[in-house]
Amino acid sequence: MMSHEFRSVPRILCQAGALQGIGQVFAGLGARRVLLVCDPGIVKLGFAAKAQDALEAAGCVVAVFDQVVADPPASVVKQAVRQARAFEADGVLGLGGGSSLDAAKLVALLINSEQPLEELYGTDKAHGQRTALVLMPTTAGTGSEVTWVSVITDEQQRKQAVYSPQLMPDVAVLDPELTLGLPAQVTAATGLDAMVHAIEAYTSRTRKNPISDGLATAALGLLGTNLRTVLADGSDVAARSAMLQGSLMAGMAFVNASVAAIHALAYPLGARFHIPHGHANALVMAPVIRFNLAAAQRQYAELAAHLLPDMPFADEASAAEAFVQAIESLVKDSGLEMRLSKLHVDEAAIPAMATDVVVGIGRLIDSNPRDMTEQDVEAIYRGIF
Structure with missing residues (x-):
């Protein structure tokens, strides 16, 4: 048990x-x-x-x-x-x-x-x-x-x-x-933030449990199905309601299962450079998920069934890769600025931010499906600089 x-x-x-x-x-x-x-x-x-x-x-x-x-x-x-x-x-x-x-x-x-x-x-x-x-x-x-x-x-x-x-x-x-009146960029940043909560809860190494799993997958289905809809038509009340419910369920999931490296890398961007939390998560979301693929293939394949319910997959590896590519596509199409250099992040601060992540917020790295060093964190930051 x-x-x-x-x-x-x-x-x-x-x-x-x-x-x-x-x-x-x-x-x-x-x-x-x-x-x-x-x-x-x-x-x-x-x-x-x-x-x-x-x-x-x-x-x-x-x-x-x-x-x-x-x-x-x-x-x-x-x-x-x-x-x-x-x-x-x-x-x-x-x-x-x-x-x-x-x-x-x-x-x-x-x-x-x-x-x-x-x-x-x-x-x-x-x-x-x-x-x-x-x-x-x-x-x-x-x-x-x-x-x-x-x-x-x-x-x-x-x-x-x-x-x-x-x-x-x-x-x-x-x-x-x-x-209903949210600007598209706020809708995108907060919607991706909620998806991060669901994904990190489902792949957590520390407090993942059957209840949080159920909430995370249900949340991801609602969020993944409706995010593009509300970005295209912000007045769609049904889609807005689905996004709120997905966000709530993702919140219930992550607070019981923990978040992980995406949040860890986002925190210094908010604290040091005042990038809003949702946007900071969106910035590092795709590269961290790609980094984790080697250790989270099974979980990503399971999540693919909820994010891409109509897509057939030949095997676990192809399902997991399709999941990662779907996330990369959502982030790319969000309309958010995705380069740290364009958001006035100081490149000289990257080593210190990497230390903040691994030393200062190590509890979140402990929950990440793949171990992460300061060099790994630096490489991810530099990859999106």
Whole structure:
């Protein structure tokens, strides 16, 4: 018997127009003073105002913290916590991309805690219980709405992850209408990010399990089938909903099975050069998957059946190669810039980034299907420079 532990969010609500009913969700949690955590773009799109109206219609008092930025710095999280405490919030709504959701999780955890944020970095370091927490993604990518992980940037410009079961929200709400206006590049980056979650969960060497496998393959099928559709027609509500559901399932898969080298190589690009997380994953996705082929042929062949369901394969090797080529084609056709040199990455930083990956984030390399040295990492970075 395979031994494993699987954690999941208590409630998931998937419904077009769900934002209009967010007040009832918080009423059901007994929360009356809600801090809305988002970024300035969510305010400009009008989503923050709609959420505030829905909350107030249900009898909630609302305050808005709208200063979240990509790869949120610890200082921003601390600022939001100070506002939440001053407001005496008993509920937190995270609305936006993964950065806003990650920040909202930490705010909900720290409102009533005396622990400094820095003491939370790592696994199971948090004490006590968070306040009521609801997460609503506006992108189909991070899966942050169903994970107990929050990734921020510390004062030394390093990515820090907090792993704690208290970060799991009470309710994850998927409203595809919130993703209809996404620019094509954001849709592409977040969609590829979600696919990375599914692939790395399925090929993980450390915590892979039958439940995460099932979620990963289902997620990959939804994402692979619908990504090109939403890139061609961003107003397709059914395809947008499928992308959100695929992203959520991929999130449930990877947080229980672990991510691996793609994420490891992406982190320094975000921390050092502020490349958005989804785009950073997309940059290294294809070359890392190609690098892993020698060790992951069987898993890639199995994934090919979900990504390419109508394609016949002669054998395992051809199926695995077709899978890798399909990923390379998706990345190429995404419309994203794929050269580090065009994204203002300093070539002189490559050796240090390789050290960051292998030494600083070695736990992710441990989950990768193929062992990876600093020289291997440097070669991958240079190959896309």
